Amino acid sequence: MAMNNQGRDSTPHAVTVAGEFVTFTGNKALQQEEALIFELDNPGAVGVDLEAPVTTKTRLGGVKTRAGVGLPSLAEPDVVRHYTRLSQKNFAIDTTMYPLGSCTMKHNPRLNEKMARLPGFGDIHPLQPVETVQGALELIDQLAHWLKTLTGMPAIAMSPGAGAHGELCGLMAIHAALDARGESHRRRVLVPESAHGTNPATAAFCGFTVDTIPAEENGRVSVEAVKAKLGDDVACIMLTNPNTCGLFEPQIREIADAVHAAGGYFYCDGANYNAIVGRVRPADLGVDAMHINLHKTFSTPHGGGGPGSGPVVLSDALAPYAPLPFVVHGKDGFTLVEHAKDAGKAQPFGRLKGFHGQMGMFVRALAYILSHGADGLRQVASDAVLNANYVLASLKDVMSASFDGPCMHEALFDDRFLKGTGVTPLDFAKAMIDEGYHPMTMYFPLVVHGALLIEPTETESKQTLDRFIATMRHLTEKAKAGDLAHFQASPRLTPRKRLDETQAARKPVLRWVKPAA
Amino acid sequence: MRYLPLTETDRSAMLATIGVDSVDALFRDVPEQARLKGPIAGLSDHMGELAVERHLSRLAAKNTTASTVPFFIGGGAYKHHVPASVDQLLLRGEFLTSYTPYQPEVTQGTLQYLFEFQTQVALLTGMDVANASMYDGATGTAEAVLMAARINKRNKVILSGGLHPHYRSVVETTCGVMGMDIRAQAPDWKNAEDLSALIDGETACIVVQTPSLFGHLRDFTALCEAAHAKGALVIVVVTEVVSLGLLTPPGEMGADIVVCEGQSIGNGLNFGGPYVGLFATRDKYVRQMPGRLCGQTVDADGKRGFVLTLSTREQHIRREKATSNICTNSGLCALAFTIHLSLLGEQGLTQLAQVNHANAVTLADKLEAVKGVKLVNDGFFNEFTVKLPKKAAKVVSKLAERGILAGVPVSRFYPDMEGLEDLLLVASTEVNSLEDMDALVRGLEEVL
């Protein structure tokens, strides 16, 4: 036995543990159980020190004040510990590979966080006189310039709050353009079967009817299938490119031409733009409108469900209808057009959001873009596609690839390789969790059975991918070897085992309620 | 390139495994004429951290930051002090760099704070349930109108003249395209409108705000009764959520849906975004709500845990029949909100609201003593309207030249409307010192 000093053991004793080891607290060392903040109430404690009001006089105009709110009281140390402990129950890009297809979980550079927190961006009010926010307007203008140049598109609407909001922006512009053409009868929107749920939901949100285009055997949309659906009541097609199977639509130009010839517009869902940024300009594909998820392609953090930002690039045909507000660069510097009367010849379709858009995300996205530059962004797409194809090539002999390669930024598998094992894609995903990986996207897209969509992104190293591939091969073999029980009991090492979603939906408990005394 | 781990050696080895000789070969589905041969012209090449910092810091330096001047701008976004621990916790990678909690076993952290957030929002608004956030208050309001129309299958919407004009425009734009009949009332700066007379059997909902754009405080109890008698819903909007630390919550007035802009708690000004929409309603309407909902359940061992639930309302399941198209929402801003509110607690929130009101009362008293300045409001929380003897926009520009950001000229929202040019919205929060207030008074005395 090695002793390093003064009788202190430096090698562990060999111990055999029979069964599960249960602690008194329920904690498992680094894994802490954590009560709800309401259960941590420490009446009399307070987590802020405020100055006393300068006057007790009130001018409330006779309205009533409230008796109390019912919030718990805690001092700062307990609040900090609560949220730190909660954070430790999350997987994140910072801690593990997070190959969630379609979501683009790439590294979030901390420089971007630092820049967004410069007081000159973080501590300015949207209604300050424009003379006092020239740098902010210039930043928006610079980001707009990059996005327009990268996509080759002449115009952009910056205000949408996320991808789905960008879809709404694009479809509203199409709606307005059709009305201006006197073709308000065009109310049918073509949406491929493989589309993300936000596409049909957005079309319906705009008062359009949704007509589904079936997917081809090869995971693509064919120009014939589109042509079969075209007619003089078609407003537009909403096509995702690269599509949700991770494939570039090879007939995209022909589809765009056919839709245009029939008098419709081409809305491109640009959620997967990260696969082609710097290598292909959507303008060269015949796109009329496309949203860009800054929280995907340009790496603003996903934040556990937002905030995002979804600027929409627009063709000349749709540019006049872009919503308010927008930045213009005049001879006296930058101004902000907030009212239709100041929009010149443009006919903005209205306003989509309070104030001017997701400034905090604009700063982060521009920091990311400047860091990469035109050369680096092209490399981003190349490496994202290379990584996905490497995963595809390294797994297709053991897992069932849905389509022949090459793929774009994500590799799609389906559940055929699990046939006869009893293991479902969900079981498989849960077993990945115990191995330390966040699962891929499952059961989406809907066009293949039991989809497993893997998007590694360009920020994973070859070493990381090799370990991931080895793990996936191991799990696949385990499933094929008949170890169903292993999968069904997964995950075992997480703070919680599988959760009962049926009970959650059947008897919804959506808030804490103070227990009766 | 510091963010790209692949080396040239890696790339060649990977291409060999794939069985192609170049990355270009992987892009073979791209039509030939759309393939760019090299980096796009006219854009800069990659930069180191230092160069990026220099570039962006130069832009930031061109802006006047709120903390460095006497600052009285509100109008739907408020300058408050955010405790340091809020931002430090937001920067924890486990929160910052995770996705929407689709895999509950590895996102209990996010799910639990969402459950706590939903509870806090329900308590603050006096409602039964709240969702996990909307993009902002304005989009939440439009969603609330659509929800009301789903509930009572009616088409007419009445918007109070006290509603924030951006909210009004977002409702007009988003609900207008759905063919709803939207009756926006004239700016109600005198707090004189009576909306109950406008409600009829076709009215889906009525949208009101307190404190109103002009800072007026309203009790909507009677309005809610009148609306409910005719089968209409009442949506109450709150753009300054700190006010709920002091004033009767909309739930107690009988509101059916409450939408708030949550920026004031935990979130900086950020030039208008990202912010966080709070959305609360009655139990009976839960299945018509937009957005994500987090619910409590148990795991396989019977231990309490949390999941996203009732997702059959949502786009990824219901597609064109979903209650909304929203997907990504405002998760991290909701986290900022919930941490700040936890730090405040019952006592801190009440005190913060009192300090805000006291500062606004003090400022109003001081401004009323300035010759030519008239206070418009009977009551207010931390923002009020003054009538000036000159055009408010001009006065604001002149004061900005003197390094004072005095407030929002109402004409910024309503540039064409006569009779509003002299009105100025002035907000005062806990950040304003007596010296700041005196600077504003002196400034006004000089320019008026």
Ligand SMILES: Cc1ncc(COP(=O)(O)O)c(C=O)c1O
């Ligand atoms: C293909 C696709 N379209 C649209 C969206 C919606 O984007 P957001 O979540 O930013 O609203 C997503 C996001 O998950 C997506 O993957």
